[in-house]
Amino acid sequence: MHYIRLLRPAKIQGPTGRLVVSLLFTITTDLGDSFLCPDDGSIDLLVAVVGSGAGPADSAVARLQWRTGMRVLDAKVKLRPGLETRMVDCRIGIYPAQQQPRGSSAPLGALHVGDVLPWRVAAGQALSRGVVMPAALEFVGGVCAPVSVRTLSIGPGYLGGNSARGETLELQFEEDIGESIARHIWDAGVTTSAYLVDACSSSESIRAIFPMLGESFNVLELGSGVGILGITIAAILPRAAAAQGRTLKSARVLLTDLEEAEERARSNIVRNEATLALNSVDGTTVTVEYENLDWDEGREGRFGPLAASTPWDLVTLSDCTYNVDSLLALVGTLSALHDAKERHHSAETDGPVKSSVLLATKPRHSSEEALFGLLKDQDWVFRVVKEIPLPKIGEEDDVVQIYLLGKCSGITSMSSD
Numbered sequence: 001m002h003y004i005r006l007l008r009p010a011k012i013q014g015p016t017g018r019l020v021v022s023l024l025f026t027i028t029t030d031l032g033d034s035f036l037c038p039d040d041g042s043i044d045l046l047v048a049v050v051g052s053g054a055g056p057a058d059s060a061v062a063r064l065q066w067r068t069g070m071r072v073l074d075a076k077v078k079l080r081p082g083l084e085t086r087m088v089d090c091r092i093g094i095y096p097a098q099q100q101p102r103g104s105s106a107p108l109g110a111l112h113v114g115d116v117l118p119w120r121v122a123a124g125q126a127l128s129r130g131v132v133m134p135a136a137l138e139f140v141g142g143v144c145a146p147v148s149v150r151t152l153s154i155g156p157g158y159l160g161g162n163s164a165r166g167e168t169l170e171l172q173f174e175e176d177i178g179e180s181i182a183r184h185i186w187d188a189g190v191t192t193s194a195y196l197v198d199a200c201s202s203s204e205s206i207r208a209i210f211p212m213l214g215e216s217f218n219v220l221e222l223g224s225g226v227g228i229l230g231i232t233i234a235a236i237l238p239r240a241a242a243a244q245g246r247t248l249k250s251a252r253v254l255l256t257d258l259e260e261a262e263e264r265a266r267s268n269i270v271r272n273e274a275t276l277a278l279n280s281v282d283g284t285t286v287t288v289e290y291e292n293l294d295w296d297e298g299r300e301g302r303f304g305p306l307a308a309s310t311p312w313d314l315v316t317l318s319d320c321t322y323n324v325d326s327l328l329a330l331v332g333t334l335s336a337l338h339d340a341k342e343r344h345h346s347a348e349t350d351g352p353v354k355s356s357v358l359l360a361t362k363p364r365h366s367s368e369e370a371l372f373g374l375l376k377d378q379d380w381v382f383r384v385v386k387e388i389p390l391p392k393i394g395e396e397d398d399v400v401q402i403y404l405l406g407k408c409s410g411i412t413s414m415s416s417d
Contacts, residue, residue, distance in 0.1 A: 299332025
């Protein structure tokens, strides 16, 4: 997968009445370690303007071309004639022409969950060779916001609520603008989010991941970054319960990460609040919160008040195993969360307490295998739930692996698919 990534905030240039927007962006992988190199030499891009800056219908969309060998594209897009800079209030989306927009997301472009999953893409379609994550930006009063926005589009049939009536649910995620890979969406988070949405279409599939036995379900995400996985889970929990014949009276998702991720994660929670509220099923609403959590503290059992307050039904994480130096602290934090869950339950039951973890990773180097030895050393068991091929335009395919981890006295193995 590749990502359209803005290298700086867009600028408005030119004389009053003949304004243009200057865009500087690249198309690269999630880690920024390679640039898009189309097999046939180029890929067409569309730039759509919606709002006060949009011109007539035939000029509201500009066409650009990204060619093999490019590292940066510096583009100028005309705005509606007659505008002053202070009058520009608009949204601009950049997306590949081959990824046709759907529904209300048409002006900005969006990545539809079905475009990421090989079994939802027909053989021979351009999407079968890989997708590019679109990006959008916003101008208010002639000033570009310091973030770009990604949209994950969930079409009719995947969820309950409004989408059951044929509407599309759009989850939006802010990212920092610039070359830094911090506070950006990564492959495993996108792919796992799409996979979980798709699993809601089958009661058996979603029960295997989110088995719901009571009237509440609580999820804690480690290393949440901008929050794409945790917020997507919040969107599907009501539907996941309904698929299993249950109605949740309460549900929580707690995003956690280091302090530098806090601003963007909290902003994305607020940005999606209205969308999540509209997607309620049978009156179920999901509370989404954020709290800082350093794994070096977590491994010692030192958690903030939100993380410490709940015996979590599921812990999730994605794209968190690439840094082998942090693996010991990660596994230690998982074990400390399990110990905390045992303490929560000790006054209520004498039986074993089970902890479940959904872990998604896109393996990048062999040293990541050390994770599984550390898990075994701390009595965790694991199995592969799904391996999802991830085509990459002009390069070898990647793969996203999704694991279920468990820890419970009396469990000695979990068979692998």
